[in-house]
Amino acid sequence: MSWLIGLTGSIGMGKSTTAKMFAEEGCAVWDADAAVHRLYSVGGAAVAPMQAAFPAAIVDGAVSRDTLKAEIAKDGSALRVIEGIVHPLVAEDRQGFIAGTDADIVVLDIPLLFEGSGHKMVDTTVCVSVPPEMQRERVLARGTMTEDQFEMIKAKQMPDAEKRALADHVVITDTLDHARDQVREIVTEIRKKLKNA
Ligand SMILES: CC(C)(COP(=O)(O)OP(=O)(O)OC[C@H]1O[C@@H](n2cnc3c(N)ncnc32)[C@H](O)[C@@H]1O)[C@@H](O)C(=O)NCCC(=O)NCCS
Numbered sequence: 001m002s003w004l005i006g007l008t009g010s011i012g013m014g015k016s017t018t019a020k021m022f023a024e025e026g027c028a029v030w031d032a033d034a035a036v037h038r039l040y041s042v043g044g045a046a047v048a049p050m051q052a053a054f055p056a057a058i059v060d061g062a063v064s065r066d067t068l069k070a071e072i073a074k075d076g077s078a079l080r081v082i083e084g085i086v087h088p089l090v091a092e093d094r095q096g097f098i099a100g101t102d103a104d105i106v107v108l109d110i111p112l113l114f115e116g117s118g119h120k121m122v123d124t125t126v127c128v129s130v131p132p133e134m135q136r137e138r139v140l141a142r143g144t145m146t147e148d149q150f151e152m153i154k155a156k157q158m159p160d161a162e163k164r165a166l167a168d169h170v171v172i173t174d175t176l177d178h179a180r181d182q183v184r185e186i187v188t189e190i191r192k193k194l195k196n197a
């Protein structure tokens with residue numbers, strides 16, 4: 001059995017970048033957003049149920065994220081319908097990953113760790129964080145979301161301060177070197193525990 005870390009943080013706070021750092025330390029990493037990408041792609045398990053709920057969202061055999069965003073913009077409750085389809089499939093993908101790895105530490109990158117029940121299934125929770133102005137700058141610099149879309153997603157997520165209060169560790173992602181140091185400390189602490197267990 002691997003030691004499970006749940007890695008979370010609000011939109012654009014640096015989850016993916018920090019997850020890569022855990023991978024560099026030898027942890028196996030599973031990424032919930034990447035699982036959603038697989039589920040939405042041609043042949044993915046979300047395509048058929050999404051077609052039933054939002055026929056216009058299937059383009060060339062895959063789920064179109066732009067169409068989903070337009071559906072959500074039209075009717076906010078669409079996101080709940082999408083989540084109802086996607087979340088059980090994501091959970092299945094995650095269980096398969098955990099069962100198939102023999103890494104000593106598995107990092108589960110889960111944006112909605114504390115909003116859902118994900119935190120109950122992990123041994124350690126880690127939240128990535130930077131001040132809100134830096135978060136906004138980073139998200140808008142990607143150019144994939146309008147300011148309104150960013151605010152809408154942020155409003156659906158638990159506020160950063162609450163996540164930080166719930167997490168066992170907070171990783172400040174202001175610079176790459178600072179974040180890497182904090183990741184190494186967490187990994188060292190867990191490996192020490194595993195050695196003494
Ligand atoms: C809304 C969608 C179409 C936007 O797609 P897009 O490619 O523009 O953005 P991306 O997927 O990269 O998400 C951007 C940020 O929003 C967060 N986010 C995505 N869905 C949600 C949600 N349901 N609630 C809160 N935050 C969310 C992501 O974790 C990420 O931090 C897409 O995120 C989606 O289909 N979401 C539903 C599935 C879901 O709940 N995923 C969350 C992880 S399981």
Ligand SMILES: Nc1ncnc2c1ncn2[C@@H]1O[C@H](COP(=O)(O)OP(=O)(O)OP(=O)(O)O)[C@@H](O)[C@H]1O
Nearest residue numbers: 010011012013014015016017138173174175176179
């Ligand atoms: N430690 C860091 N130092 C400097 N820049 C960083 C750091 N971590 C992340 N960033 C930058 O912040 C932006 C967002 O990072 P990343 O994509 O890792 O966030 P995320 O939380 O996975 O995003 P999302 O929730 O939207 O999927 C990127 O431009 C990334 O390069």
